Amino acid sequence: MIFAYNKEHVGDVLMVIVSDDKGLDNQVERKGNVARISVVEDDQTVAWNIFEASAVLGDIKGVGQIELTDEQLTKVNEELARAGFSETLLNEIDPKIVIGFVKSCKKHPDSDHLSITQTEVNNGEVLQIVCGAPNIKAGQKVVVAKPGAMMPDGLMIWPGVLRGVESFGMICSAGELRLPDAPAKKGILELPFDAVIGEAFPVGK
Incomplete structure (x- = not known):
């Protein structure tokens, strides 16, 4: 799982890449400040976007791939749950x-x-x-x-x-x-x- 952030070029959005979509058609489901991107064919989650990420995580910096602390990941999972999603993200060390x-x-x-x-x-x-x-x-x-x-x-x-x-x-x-x-x-x-x-x-x- 990859976490990425680049406020200058993308905005205040935490991007979470879960897996390769292999070029298949995607669909987006947005609830509040959370967007789930999945493959149309089988509804497999391939990515998440967390909007207004600094409000969720506090002071967040980066120009590409970043690492989240366990505390920050807990906050992301709380945001997913608050938006009504049941998935839980895990940190890969x-x-x-x-x-x-x-x-x-x-x-x-x-x-x-x-x-x-x-x-x-x-x-x-x-x-x-x-x-x-x-x-x-x-x-x-x-x-x-x-x-x-x-x-x-x-x-x-x-x-x-x-x-x-x-x-x-x-x-x-x-x-x-x-x-x-x-x-x-x-x-x-x-x-x-x-x-x-x-x-x-x-x-x-």
Whole structure:
């Protein structure tokens, strides 16, 4: 679950992304200051918008993905209940943009520029990630955006299929992470080898 806030560009709205709508048609149900966005086909909730968020949460700041305290999440759930919704939101503590280790890397069988990696992201958890960076290779420490991550530009990362091969995340460049002085040259960000696999990468900090 992703919480996002950007008052300058969106207004005083807390956006909660629950799951990927997979491009299906959406519908909106609004009650008071709460809007529930769901898929028309099966009514599955994919997102929530909490309007006048600062009145609910107090002093809230951010220009993209933010973290809520347990106290703030309780206030959000109280607002959902007050509006007449029965769902309860849960805080996810696992970071979505983390340090990873490329265990293996091979050429994509149907592309001259894509590679298929097996990348460890935490405690033995390995994700298959298709990567188009020219400098990707086995043995690197990298930054991985796991499924459910929100990038600094608002892009959401979900599982996908690239040229017939499943991919579960993205190995990031400095530019995609909006790091200061990111090089114009294409390529993923390579981290020092003493970087710790699974640790959150401090995007925008």
